[in-house]
Amino acid sequence: MTGPDATFRGQAELLGPQEVRALAGELDLKPTKSKGQNFVHDANTVRRIVTASGVGRSDTVVEVGPGLGSLTLPLLDAAGRVVAIEIDPVLAGRLPRTVAERAPERAASLTVVTADALAVRGTDLYRADLGEPAPTALVANLPYNVSVPVLLHLLAEVPTLRTALVMVQLEVAERLAAPPGSRVYGVPSVKAGFFGTVRRTGTVGRNVFWPVPNVESGLVRIDAHQTPPWDLGEEHRKRVFAVADAAFAQRRKTLRAALSGWAGSGAQAEFALVEAGVDPKARGEQLTTADFVRIAEAARRLGIGPSHREP
Template sequence: MSTTDHSGPADDALLGPADIRELAAALGVRPTKQRGQNFVIDANTVRRIVRTADVRPDDVVVEVGPGLGSLTLALLEVAQRVTAVEIDDVLAAALPSTVAARLPGRAGGFALVHSDALRVEELPGPPPTALVANLPYNVAVPVLLHMLATFPSIERTLVMVQSEVADRLAAGPGSKVYGVPSVKAAWYAEVKRAGAIGRNVFWPAPNVDSGLVSLVRRKEPLRTTASREQVFAVVDAAFAQRRKTLRAALAGWAGSAAAAEEALVAAGVSPQARGEALTVEEFAAIAEHGGGGTSRR
């Protein structure tokens, strides 16, 4: 029994390797690379994810890509409510039955949204307070950023992604892997690596390692007069040609290299610097002083 659980489910409520294969066979499901499907088959792993995510009894959790329900059940053991967003027709149809069969006492706290997470603009019930997900690797960053932008009520996020993506998201200025995902995630939250996940807890086992990333939303939004869209336009331009100096990389964004230099100097940033050296605050300062073409309000 989970020590933080408020409804007392048995350990066998969670899905093990045999359960996963049995469910998949009954549904005629074969995990597809196209949708980045790798199902977690280890109950200890999903419980660890829930603990690391600091899921609380009063949380309203949104989960993206629940698959056959491994993590969903572990979340329902603890959280007040779990809303799962699933794009796959067969998996979406089956998940409510799995929840009802394995955690009948918690089925009332579960909701399913059958949709592409990148198109979700609203969720049923109270606003989500946490995002916990084993994200499909091929769309992990766009989905994460979309959910953070669309649901400002999400205070805490823990996502499992490809290890290299986890490194990128958590990277700081000056790191070789610091880039667009790093800066955009930092706009919303304090970001850090929160552990590694072995390949053997998945079916099928992926060809890459996985990592956990924790994002705790900033208590106060970044102080800037520039909009998020304006700041992100600068970020995109700076890293589109990351080997170039900012004076050259931002020329198209600002209208000319001279205009880019003027914006950089006004923002207190060296025109000879490169995007990988800048904090999100510095990108915001550039956005405040720049032309920005179509990104202007």
């Protein structure tokens, strides 16, 4: 079960700078910005990430963009199973062999899914008919160019996730974990907060990556709501997210004005806001995720919003 600390068993020989470059040379790999490829080569950093995730032998971990396997190896050392999603077929093909060479006792506990993480479905990640356990944790060094969309997609697709520990660009980490009223509070903060409690768990320097990125990195942890305070159905989630998108598209405007296009008119927006107990003169950055949920639900009850209007 996911807990505060991971237990390492020393069954995996981790990758260092020389091993990372040797693997890249073997594969004739030239990391590209378009795929967000910056490989971690520091053993202490990957151990720190796994420790912060708290995964244990009862956990099935989803990893996105495992690359050469720097994080995969310590994850296998601590967790029960790892399902790695890799878009690059060359990297996906090499990863099982790397694990077999460096952690042979854990090789059978790795599944590699060659796919785009933005398109993968939850059912692609495990076979319930074969008795495979559903994923319980997401731990990943996310590709920075698509980090937020990938995170939100997987949280929605895999409702069995109890925790997520991701490394993202520091600025993105600050946005994800920002509280209402913060300068950087916005759509990512609201949407991440829909799935659970979000907090930053540290900063990662540039020099632990190859190639060295131009930005600092941050660790963000999301602990899923133990008792979801709202229905997590897909249509419900889409309504809430549409309200948040509209509210922050014109963040300097009052909610009555910002939501007028979404609701059909300023009067309709005010009607929904009042019904939800939210001041129409407030602005989006002042609202919690729970406030956005109430607005979406009030609009649904009143027949207000895009899904209720004629196309």
